[in-house]
Amino acid sequence: MNFKTLITAITFSLAAGTAMALEVGDQAPDFLLEGTDGQSYSVSQFKGKEAVVIAWYPKAFTGGCTIECKSLADNGHLLKGLEVAYFMASVDPIEKNIEFAEAYEADFPLLSDPTKKAAKAYDVLAVYGLPKRHTFYIGTDGKILFIDKNIRPATSAEDMAAKLKELGVPERA
Template structure:
């Protein structure tokens, strides 16, 4: 009886450890500065589909994650970025906001608040997991990733303030030395 009990205890421990590892997997892969940013292909609020690979070698990318459309802090964050649009667009950079909402919900959100930048939809939560942004509750954390022209993460802001998100984004791009647009360059 002792051998059967010991075998069952070991089997239970192996299953429990495997289950815990599987549950923790999406949360254990947080990117760090210096890591190559994972590629993604996602639909956006402007009706286009974007991939990180389309910008690598051409221009830096900023990904500002937010938990959910039409919630208090997220609305403030998106409006702050919208309100800093002129300053942000003075940089030669592709910038996006991203959530785990559907493309339809993000499109409605972008339309209602007059957002002049694409909001990426990741309802399958693949990109948010790949970037280590997916919270235990199944939403994206409010983090901003700055990715250089070579596709390498050069800064991660895990203390994004919704009220100052737009000016902070522009200030960080300046501090990182992201190139300004020339008068003839277009977005």
């Protein structure tokens, strides 16, 4: 392969990857993932009922992921007062996520995507095989309201609650 062909192939590959990236206003990809509470969850089950937040994280028991999980566990009351279902999600096996959730007393489901299908659909899978730390805010109509790519793990719960209020997600009645 000559240099010009290689550059063309790389450019085409990058353009194709960009075209597949999710954007605000897109329909959120649906999935069926097992949660640490023993239930399975999909985006579609919340359609017409409440907003959904999916906080993708790279790997259980690593620095930033632990801090983010603790933030959501310690400050979940900020989210529980809003009409939202919120989750952390990774490609870790469910057994690892159960252990992680129990260790940090997470009172919300952590979702496991060991096949990486959902991570690929959300375009969060990095080249090294783990999800990037991106949080998706999904409206009751199933459309993406916001994609946060600049997560501050220590203030995750506070930041999510503020963003949900900014997006007009109502308080629970």
